[in-house]
């Protein structure tokens with residue numbers, strides 16, 4: 206992304222600004238059409254006096270206006286377990302992010318439990334068990350092909366009994382356009398609500414930054430099925446630009462809560478809008 210903007214600013218320093226070319230570059234950077242249009246309009250308003258510094262400032266300001274302010278850091282409930290449901294399409298980094306998030310919260314001295322509610326893929330429970338052992342967090346697992354809702358319910362019961370601050374439920378990858386899979390997600394949500402009507406307290410959609418604007422379609426479908434409270438954007442250490450965060454925020458006001466920047470335990474960071482705009486510009 207940094208390269209992309211450098212190119213734009215090189216163009217801006219020329220005598221004549223090629224707006225079409227700039228617009229195309231922004232769209233290719235996953236920023237999204239509404240945001241691109243806003244930026245271009247603002248730049249056009251400034252007309253001939255525009256210099257590269259103005260352009261950077263305007264781009265950053267416009268992006269920050271669209272990204273919702275960061276919600277407060279995750280904190281436990283006074284008398285219950287805060288349940289976090291981790292959802293998303295296949296392979297985006299749900300299991301890894303669930304484990305990293307458990308570790309993140311544990312480092313803050315909170316008690317955490319994990320639930321292996323991906324009962325669909327045979328190796329999924331084992332994968333989470335390896336993580337749970339590594340970060341030393343208890344894992345509640347059901348039998349193979351068990352109903353994911355019942356695993357979540359059992360895990361919630363165990364977490365409440367143990368007085369755990371947080372329960373993080375890893376779920377199976379599901380294609381956002383498959384009706385029955387989205388219905389299963391609604392069932393998990395309803396089941397968790399039986400013991401505590403406010404549960405799940407957070408539903409995080411995990412999106413892979415390398416899939417570009419496809420993440421917008423995923424966010425739409427998942428948000429429709431089950432109201433999302435945040436995004437975890439993974440693989441930002443790769444070629445992904447992360448610009449889709451802006452389109453998702455613009456359309457659905459879903460804040461990005463965490464970013465994944467690698468495969469190791471500590472490679473999960475709280476999302477900071479200011480760092481984000483400085484990173485892309």
Ligand SMILES: Nc1nc2c(ncn2[C@@H]2O[C@H](COP(=O)(O)OP(=O)(O)OP(=O)(O)O)[C@@H](O)[C@H]2O)c(=O)[nH]1
Pocket residue numbers: 293294295296297298299300301302323326329376377378379439440441442443464465466467468472
């Ligand atoms: N580079 C990088 N790799 C990541 C990141 N997050 C996850 N991965 C890798 O992405 C791959 C898939 O991660 P998983 O956590 O298994 O993804 P998942 O969404 O649980 O996959 P399914 O359960 O099959 O849907 C693994 O190889 C992870 O190590 C990240 O932030 N950066």
Ligand SMILES: [Mg+2]
Pocket residue numbers: 299300301323329375376377378
């Ligand atoms: Mg998984």
